[in-house]
Amino acid sequence: MTVEIRPARADEFPGVIGPIFHYFGQPPSADFAESVGLLVPPDRIHAAFDDGAVVGSASVFPFETSVPGGFVRAAGVTLVGVLPTHRRRGILHSLMRAQLDDVHERGEPMAYLWASEDALYGRYGYGVASFTGNVELSRDRAAFYREFEPDGRIRVVDLEEAVEPFSQIQRRAAAQHPGMFVRTPDWWRSRRLADPEWRREGGGEMVRVLLELEGRPAGYALYRLHFSAERGIPTGYTSVIEAVATPRRRLARSGASCSRSTGWTESAQG
Numbered sequence: 001m002t003v004e005i006r007p008a009r010a011d012e013f014p015g016v017i018g019p020i021f022h023y024f025g026q027p028p029s030a031d032f033a034e035s036v037g038l039l040v041p042p043d044r045i046h047a048a049f050d051d052g053a054v055v056g057s058a059s060v061f062p063f064e065t066s067v068p069g070g071f072v073r074a075a076g077v078t079l080v081g082v083l084p085t086h087r088r089r090g091i092l093h094s095l096m097r098a099q100l101d102d103v104h105e106r107g108e109p110m111a112y113l114w115a116s117e118d119a120l121y122g123r124y125g126y127g128v129a130s131f132t133g134n135v136e137l138s139r140d141r142a143a144f145y146r147e148f149e150p151d152g153r154i155r156v157v158d159l160e161e162a163v164e165p166f167s168q169i170q171r172r173a174a175a176q177h178p179g180m181f182v183r184t185p186d187w188w189r190s191r192r193l194a195d196p197e198w199r200r201e202g203g204g205e206m207v208r209v210l211l212e213l214e215g216r217p218a219g220y221a222l223y224r225l226h227f228s229a230e231r232g233i234p235t236g237y238t239s240v241i242e243a244v245a246t247p248r249r250r251l252a253r254s255g256a257s258c259s260r261s262t263g264w265t266e267s268a269q270g
Helices: 015-024 030-039 090-106 116-122 159-176 185-192 247-251
Strands: 003-007 045-050 052-065 070-082 110-112 155-156 207-213 215-226 237-245
Touching: 003 090, 015 045, 015 052, 015 070, 030 215, 045 090, 052 110, 052 159, 070 090, 070 159, 090 110, 090 116, 090 237, 159 185, 159 207, 159 215, 159 237
Parallel strands: 070 110
Antiparallel strands: 003 045, 045 052, 052 070, 155 207, 207 215, 215 237
């Protein structure tokens, strides 16, 4: 068997990302393919072809990532998969080799991903950089650490209004937290702030909230309400998708303030 490994052409998209979707039980939707097409240049998709048919692929989101002292270009590895008909033949190894060689040639000093199977990628030089987890708080078992006075202006914004201030906040926060990738405007619009039905998991629409202190963007939160009631008593919950704020010390230099810096960010695949 001779398998060809090469970058994809524009006319081969979205077919070249098909192998990973085999494991999702359905091909990529038109909306998903459109959003990925805005974020992944075709030549950042390495595909494996067996007699002209796509049997595997591995892609990269081009990013900037924060490191101590600034930002560097980085490769966000995503959409990696080989069809079950072609496993155990070295195809994944060849795809990852081609991808990492390309990353090196482009001068990107860092490659990273959110791994669904962390043991898989150690053989290619990746290591665990961070962990994730969920926190559930019952309202009657939670309280603020200390009393505080509300400050600033909080308002709900729509997708387009959110892009610019949320970008500013996230980049400032990333500068204080090495390892955060910085989203492009297209990423904000098509991924983080987009709210397709399949992402809601039975909840309501995504709520986008902006905090402004002395007229400057200082923090934002994305959350979703999951309403339910039993015998007339609310039993639902609120799911916080992401909350990011800018450190007080950075805003203080320009006359604003914020209580602390915190942030949850999505992975390269998310």
